[in-house]
Amino acid sequence: MKRRTFLQGTLAGSALAVAAGAGLLTPTAVLAADWPKNAFDAKSEADAVSALFGSSSAAENSAIKVTAPIQAENGSVVPVKVDAPLDGVEGIAVMVEKNPSPLATNIDMSGGGASGYYSTRIKMGSTSKVTAYVKAGGKLHTASQTVKVTIGGCGG
Amino acid sequence: MAKLTKIKTRLTGDETEVLVLVNHPMETGQRKDSKTGEKIPAHYIQKMSFALNGKVVAEANLGPAVSKNPLTAIRVKGTKTGDTIKVSWSDNQGESGAAEAAV
Numbered sequence: 001m002k003r004r005t006f007l008q009g010t011l012a013g014s015a016l017a018v019a020a021g022a023g024l025l026t027p028t029a030v031l032a033a034d035w036p037k038n039a040f041d042a043k044s045e046a047d048a049v050s051a052l053f054g055s056s057s058a059a060e061n062s063a064i065k066v067t068a069p070i071q072a073e074n075g076s077v078v079p080v081k082v083d084a085p086l087d088g089v090e091g092i093a094v095m096v097e098k099n100p101s102p103l104a105t106n107i108d109m110s111g112g113g114a115s116g117y118y119s120t121r122i123k124m125g126s127t128s129k130v131t132a133y134v135k136a137g138g139k140l141h142t143a144s145q146t147v148k149v150t151i152g153g154c155g156g
Numbered sequence: 157m158a159k160l161t162k163i164k165t166r167l168t169g170d171e172t173e174v175l176v177l178v179n180h181p182m183e184t185g186q187r188k189d190s191k192t193g194e195k196i197p198a199h200y201i202q203k204m205s206f207a208l209n210g211k212v213v214a215e216a217n218l219g220p221a222v223s224k225n226p227l228t229a230i231r232v233k234g235t236k237t238g239d240t241i242k243v244s245w246s247d248n249q250g251e252s253g254a255a256e257a258a259v
Contacts, residue, residue, distance in 0.1 A: 103219055109230075113234065114213045
């Protein structure tokens with residue numbers, strides 16, 4: 001049942017896109033201006049980190065905890081939790097080293113009011129290291145964990 | 157197509173954990189339709205912002221590598237019972253949604 005509605009939805013979606021004709025690529029251009037496209041398009045982890053934080057030099061910090069399954073059966077849903085009990089956390093980014101574009105998601109907390117915690121679910125193409133980059137007090141801190149993936153989640 | 161946005165809050169001390177679930181396909185743009193062989197256009201959430209009593213406390217950027225029906229959680233400091241937390245999101249095809257909850 002679910003699958004059927006999903007397929008119908010996709011078909012309707014592509015029909016709309018075709019109707020938009022040459023506008024196939026426009027949605028990307030219309031986007032919220034401040035979505036860091038460069039960082040999401042970057043093909044290497046270091047590039048993505050520098051596009052996001054301006055520098056890619058980061059120090060490992062054992063206080064940061066990255067919680068992810070050691071073995072993920074299904075790469076399309078890998079829960080990742082980042083707990084960074086540091087002062088003045090400004091942002092957290094989650095990177096998957098072996099994905100075509102390593103940056104999965106990032107969060108900006110420079111407004112204050114949120115503690116260094118971010119939990120999400122990501123897709124992973126293959127077994128890879130998952131690294132969290134935490135910016136706190138003007139410095140970059142990292143922590144990582146390797147996740148083994150049995151079935152990849154990119155391509156379905 | 158309106159997409160369902162669910163929000164749940166849990167208060168511990170003065171911190172609130174905010175859990176957000178959005179019903180969203182999160183298409184990467186890489187997958188092919190098995191019937192037509194055409195690529196399914198990318199469709200994913202890009203921005204998600206969290207506001208406490210109207211003031212933005214965190215803004216997340218999501219990429220195509222976030223799972224479908226994304227479940228996201230953050231912790232908001234300095235909250236008390238009765239505060240309102242609002243989450244709003246927008247995707248790359250111009251769709252958006254929001255949900256609000258009281259702590």
